[in-house]
Amino acid sequence: MRHENKALASVLLLVCVSYIGVALPYPILAPLFIGATPAKLADFMRLPPELLLGLVLAAYPLGMFLGGHVLGALADHLGRKPVIRWTQIGVCLSYLLSGYALLQQQYLLLLFSRLLTGLFEGNIAIARSIAADLSHAIPKTTSFSYIHAAVYIGYLIGPLLGGALLYHSASTPFYFAAALALVGLGYFERMFQETHSRTTDAPVVTKFNAWILLRRRTVRQLCLINTLSALAFSTFYQFYPLYLVKIYDFGSDGIALLTGVLTVSLIFSSLVMVKVGKKYLSLAANIIWSLTFYGLLGSAMMLVNNHFAFYVLFTLLGLFIVTSGTNMGVYVSDHTPADEQGKLMGLLASLSAIGTVLSILLGSFLATFSPYYPMIGSVLFAAVALLLFMRLHLQNDVAPSDLISTAKHS
Structure with a gap:
């Protein structure tokens, strides 16, 4: 080895x-x-x-x-x-x-x-x-x-x-x-x-001081996009049990089973789907399509009322959560010098952690009005992250065709 x-x-x-x-x-x-x-x-x-x-x-x-x-x-x-x-x-x-x-x-x-x-x-x-x-x-x-x-x-x-x-x-x-x-x-x-x-x-x-990296405009924008996507996923993780209990009267066993399905999907996507996506799509295209499908599937979850449909949706959500998160991390890393990767990863970890705290606080507040609101918030966070990423990517003089084409990347 x-x-x-x-x-x-x-x-x-x-x-x-x-x-x-x-x-x-x-x-x-x-x-x-x-x-x-x-x-x-x-x-x-x-x-x-x-x-x-x-x-x-x-x-x-x-x-x-x-x-x-x-x-x-x-x-x-x-x-x-x-x-x-x-x-x-x-x-x-x-x-x-x-x-x-x-x-x-x-x-x-x-x-x-x-x-x-x-x-x-x-x-x-x-x-x-x-x-x-x-x-x-x-x-x-x-x-x-x-x-x-x-x-x-x-x-x-x-x-x-x-x-x-x-x-x-x-x-x-x-x-x-x-x-x-x-x-x-x-x-x-x-x-x-x-x-x-x-x-x-x-x-x-x-x-x-890892925060000094935020002086760079591109890194600052990418960290914001990464944090917004992390907020989307964290809000979903924290509040889908509440949503399922309040709206569809799920019990502990049902939530545990769905959580197991989601986790297995996350693992499968990490080991298999990321490689498949890399083979056929560019790095940016993987991020864009993953965030797009996450938003669509998150919206669909609020429209279905069939328990079997939830298992399908959770399986698919797991696939796109991982492909988005992994490729976003690589994209940000590629835009940072090799001798500052520790600072960058530390900064991303800190931002993700504070995002988790914020998602709990904000989601709890929204849930007092309706269990739908945290789920809507998750989709909106992903949508804003998607729009900001597309804007930044296109501003960096990347051809629109790259969004759907095969390309070698890290």
């Missing part, structure tokens, strides 16, 4: 076990706060348990927002391997802290530990920058799509493991996540060879 393949394999395992750890708490936290027998920490300062739960859920993406851009910039300066090494140790310790907080029923400690976990797991940005580093040997569309597949596999396995481990105690899944973090780190240390050398000394404001 070539060292590039070994490097990518080590990153994929690290990403997968990281996201298993991320998803492990999903079946755990809500029952602790609003279940039939809430835990002691759900009575913190006699605040509404829904608010306490919301703060805990928001702490992780907030931590990722704070950590992503800093860690990405650090990896550009110090190299990928040392930053991943120390942040992964931080991930392990923060999971142990979460388990201890639940054991002691300490709400503030749990809140802090989830913030800390998100901060250290901002190292997902470094995984994507490693994929960009390997583009001389492995096309970016391939490595980026494999990273997406690793993320979705983690999301599929995590809740299942979390539910199974919950029978021992609420702390057990967090201890297991800490062990997984060490397993991923061990394999990474053994298999990974550094892909990015240390940079020369530069002013601190440049060295550790």
Whole structure:
């Protein structure tokens, strides 16, 4: 196995076990706060348990927002391997802290530990920058799509493991996540060879500040488009269960099955559809058609009233969510210098994380008026992202025929 393949394999395992750890708490936290027998920490300062739960859920993406851009910039300066090494140790310790907080029923400690976990797991940005580093040997569309597949596999396995481990105690899944973090780190240390050398000394404001990339007009516009598309997908993820319950009276089993269908579709698209799209369409065309079909399918979901139709729609939605997200990441990466990929991926991770928080807050507000509104918001975010991308792409003197033609790309 070539060292590039070994490097990518080590990153994929690290990403997968990281996201298993991320998803492990999903079946755990809500029952602790609003279940039939809430835990002691759900009575913190006699605040509404829904608010306490919301703060805990928001702490992780907030931590990722704070950590992503800093860690990405650090990896550009110090190299990928040392930053991943120390942040992964931080991930392990923060999971142990979460388990201890639940054991002691300490709400503030749990809140802090989830913030800390998100901060250290901002190292997902470094995984994507490693994929960009390997583009001389492995096309970016391939490595980026494999990273997406690793993320979705983690999301599929995590809740299942979390539910199974919950029978021992609420702390057990967090201890297991800490062990997984060490397993991923061990394999990474053994298999990974550094892909990015240390940079020369530069002013601190440049060295550790990913936001400085936004001074460039094209990067700024692409980051806005990427964030809008991420908002579209995040709003859909967060609120389709509410929509299905309120409008079509879906139960937990039905939502779980649809979620499984969507996740399998996301994985399949990451492993297969991205390659197919690359073969027949240009990079820009993949983005444009994916966002277009996402908007059409999202609109169709609000018109059908047949349960079988939902399975078809969710399967197709999964395909276009991945092809859009993967190709958008490659497109932005291609417009940024090789020695700033860490900064860029950190910036994108931070923007995506804050987008998740905003989608939860905005979607919750819209849902108080109608469960349709978050779904409409998701489609509108995608539509605006599509229009802005088409405008930017055509402004860059790309022939309109490129939107439907075959073209080689990263």
